[in-house]
Amino acid sequence: MRQAFAGFAFTQIFSAKSAIAGLLAIAMSVVAASTAVAQAAKQNSKYAAFVIDANTGKVLFSANADSRRYPASLTKMMTLYLTFEALSRGKITKQTLVPFSAHASAEPPTKIGVRAGGSVTVETAILSLVTKSANDASTALGEMLGGSEENFARMMTAKARSLGMSGTVFRNANGLPNSAQFTTARDMATLGLALREHYPQYYGYFSTPSFTYGRQRMPNHNRLLGRIKGVDGIKTGFTNASGFNLVSSVTDGNRRIVAVVMGGASGASRDNHMADLIMKYLPSASNSGKGAPLVARAGGSNFDAVDKVAALPKQAAPTPDTRPAADVTVASVDDAPAAPVRKAKAAPTPEEVPAPTLQAYAEPTSRPQAALEAAVAKPQVDPIKTASVAASGWVVQIASSPSRAEAESILDKTSKQAPGVLRKASGFTVPFEKGGVTYHRARFGGFGSKVAAWDACAALKKQKISCYAIQN
Template sequence: MRQATAARFFKAFSLKTIAAGLIAAVMSLAPTAATAADSRYAAIVVDANTGKTLFSANSNSRRYPASLTKMMTLYLTFEAMKQGRIKKSTPVRFSSQAAAQPPTKLGVKAGKSISVETAIYSLITRSANDSAEALAELLGGSEAGFARMMTSKARALGMEGTVFRNPHGLPNTAQFTTARDMATLGMALREHFPQYYSYFSVRSFTYGKQRIANHNRLLGKIKGVDGIKTGYTRASGFNLVSSVSDGNRRIVAVVMGGQSAASRDRQMAGLIEEYLPKASSRKGGPLVANANNSTIMDVAKAILSKKKAPTPQARPDDDQDAEVAAFVERTEEGRPATKAAAKIAAAETTATAVVEEAYATPRPSVDVDTLKTASVEPSGWVIQVASSPSKAEAAKALEAAARKAPQVLAAASSYTVPYDKDGVTYHRARFAGFDTKAAAWKACSQLKKKDMGCYAVQN
């Protein structure tokens, strides 16, 4: 009797245990399955020693970067530090635009300053949008100028599927990337700036009386994780780039489009657990080309030649020198140490939109806005002040330019022209009516002094 009772007990116990185990297994897989089912989901794991892709899901599909954008803001900050253009102690002044950025933010008032190092810590831990904007204005003169620098640097690093429009990742439908490009950027940050990379592993820092914790919850919880960045907007979902090492093995993993921070972190933990042991323990050479010494003109020429399109025309020397002087004046504490360095920085600030244009397929039709009259795309020299997937936004850019610089554009005719890139239609906002190259460059120089993006091209 006792034996029968014991047999029934252990049988029931065994079934309950098995059932519980199956339920637990299903529950553990549920976040991963749900994340993968989300249309925003993308992921990649790359062996950071060899460059081999160990896992990939939608890794080349276009996604919104959200605050992963700040990885490029930090890349350009580290680059400026390495080149001696700024120091850790250099003041970063907050304009009214920087101070007005929405949370998350550090909360610095307009007109006040913090050090470059404090700005770096605030980007890495709190993901401060106001600090990102202030750094952009310090290094690029304006948000638009810095965004062009970001995009050109992305191209130089081999990030073919990325376009930046702002330094912080706040919603902008024209700003996009891929999981693969974010992995490339993650590897580039470690390879090119090992002297600064330890910033990414800081778990908290003190600002005034505040102790600000790092948003990256995997630091200290998953063995080997040493950074890099989290990100979230409603459109992007929950994003994370992680760098992980175990002895001589190293991977960079990216998860984008998570449904929650917790599910994203679980997905990342699962990828690390599965693929870090499969990474090579042998170190190869550098995996990401170091583009520190290349100017945007070099990049533009390389890309445009592949597209069989004309390279950008060089500006007259007097206009070039004027632009360099304007750039040096704008950047104040962050100005380049030499005129040669200033020319490189000015070129990055003013001409990087050419790179983005190289990836576009022009359309034959022309949409003319209502400010002036033009029935076909004008021939001769024109200037471009914006490019947007929204025709209405492109028209607003024309109106804003006309209001800010009425004398410069008094005799010009404004129009928009569509073009296709990666299946998306964009609209160039342009002004025509410049007789010579010198006149077009001069107009652009004057517009840039009013913090408007601009470059000249000959139709």
Template sequence: MAGFISHISTLPKFLVITLVSAAMLTLGSMGDASANSRYAAYVIDAKTGKVLFARNADAKRYPASLTKMMTLYLVFEAIEAKRISTNTPIPFSKNAAAEQPTKLGVRAGGSITVDTAIRALVTRSANDVSTAIGEMLGGSEAGFAKMMTRKAHQLGMNSTQFRNAHGLPNNQQFTSARDMAILGMALREHFPQHYAYFSTRSFMYGKQRITTHNRMFGRIEGVDGIKTGYIRASGFNLVTSVQDKGRSIVAVVMGGQSARSRDDHMAALIREHLPRASRSGGGNLVPGRQLTPGSALVASAFSLPQRDIPTPSFRPVAEADLPLVAYAQETAPSVAPMPVATASAGPIPPLPVASVPLPSASAERFTAEVGAVDPVMTSSTQQSGWAVQIASSPSQGDAFAALVRVGKEASTVLGSANAFIEEFNNKGTTFYRARFGGFGSKSQAWNTCDALKKQRIDCFAAEL
């Protein structure tokens, strides 16, 4: 990697949003970190265990799609135990296929390989894939959640509790910045042979190229993963691993009010604290890997604890729509704690104000209607390939509304296409193009548009 990209300002300005990412604009300006009740950050020297920076490190936070880091941990563990291989097919139930976006779009009764599933999680953060994995490895979503929580406690993540494999809203699923750092370290230490998956920039799924929405790649030299996450209740989360010039850190930012400001803050933390990391050391800092029993033992061997862990003061949206499973009590295994050192007493690197405008009322109605889960792409993501445009308007809210309407009316036609808004200027007036992207060829986009026209939906295909 060539360090900071000096020509980033020359790229076209895009405001790119999936059907489920509009909520990021309703959260307002980022402002100062101290005024953000959801903010937490943690930076640890991955060679010595020294805490280089900590703010609200043990405060309860919703993990959102950082949850998938644990889902992947258990996948890697199952591969190492030879219960599965990267070629093992993962079947998709009706339950998995029906998950909210972002998703890969596998139909009920279909399947993908474990290798494809891993790549779909680290790039698209596919919720349907997460559920399919959970059902295969845990026997059920609830069974897999029990496995996840038990594994978290084995690793020393004692402020973490899981209820699902994807991170969609559930007020009983929470973690902390410190725990997410532990999980990031564990993935590196325990599965070096699989960790390279987290560096995946893109992969081909059929004729579609799926690209990562982790924009730290290429921005900071030495970044090699790991995972982004967002639901409305959590804000924008990010765990980043950096290994450069003999130094190694894992950094966590939680509660960002936009993807851009979260990434800017992460970059500031890395720039400030990576030079303080040690070039010596290198011993394992996370409790050794203990194999989690297979799905046959899940029902009898695992249950989630009901310790006195307070729920975060904010609550996820749409939680009433999610089943809450009753679990029996369990005593978490005793583990050696992560080393703790005095955190940096310096000022918090600023969390910049988001540069995108707030949406209109129609956009906020859109957010409430479809929920708020992980965005596939955000305002600085460069699009490529072909898209189908269904509207262009000087009103951002109207563009959102068009995406909502067409997304509902033509969900079968659009499949796993990515909805986004492209901002452009015409004679001093800002317009917003409502588009569906992710088409790998002209013919794919044209055929999709033809199918939309048969449903009386105006459109045209455009190369990006």
């Protein structure tokens, strides 16, 4: 009897120890995963983050928040802000047709694929920006609202200043790479607040789960929508130079925060870190409800160019071109060259700013394994590589010209002359200043390594095409 009882007791103790060991293993895996994120951040010079209470303006977390970073497709937040402003002022309507110039139509993917001379409605353009982050539609909106993308970029920067975004300069409407275009995590949080406070009637667009145009179904790139409680927008972004960026707006009852993560090493790690920030700091936000607006609405507007709306096309938008899958795999959601704009002489680029003291991600909170898996196991939000700035960073330059149109013509001619060599490459132009004149480098990107770029150039030279390989 005693032996039987002793055996039963031993079994119970052993089972209890096994259960405890299992729980410890799960807890250790959660901590290990979050620790891995923090360790990666320590080695990431692109990282910045910021969390603000959207009710009170209290800063809940800040890391490198005022260090200059490349915005990538977060740029489209300002394009949308100015679009919403034009809508609210009656300058345009949701059904106004947005014409696509040759320049807008030629923007690299991701895009909706409207031919030059075609058009879409303003609402279609908005939906394509908030879901697919369409570069062509963003440029088309900028050209319509500003008269030219260059002028629209000036409007964007002026609006940024009026909103208190002192660390931001815009050079294009979509966030495609331009070394003179930069922002900060704090400024992106300010813009996120302004979008929600100033245009609540349009803010709901940011939570659109998917959008269908023609035969294309465009899911929202923000994987936290519908997966992390309370997330209702706003925008993702990625270029090789910027890393993976995300601005999130979160609401839980009366609590509201806006959080920014910039420079993530991958879409998954960025989302994981954003989930950590939300879970840790949302409970610390004020529960007293929304007070006065945190971002002052600037008086007046610079929409003189929108008076040209009367000359916009009256025909219905054409069906978008169907692009082969290969076209989608060589370029990125947010990457390529920018439209030529003279550099602001007083504004240094991010490369000219001393490297900031690196900070780790926020100390992770404990959270259920299911929540961790939901944040970590998702595919990268913007997995498509950039044509203009390939993973290797190596490109092939074939010419430069004071005319962007001529540079683009050279790219088109070269693509047709050597289709086999440049089958997986994508052409783009890069503006630069020399002697007070803006020139445009004609380059091909999308090469996976230095060797691939050198081999492509060697093959072009065999076809009597001058070129050289260079790290972009």
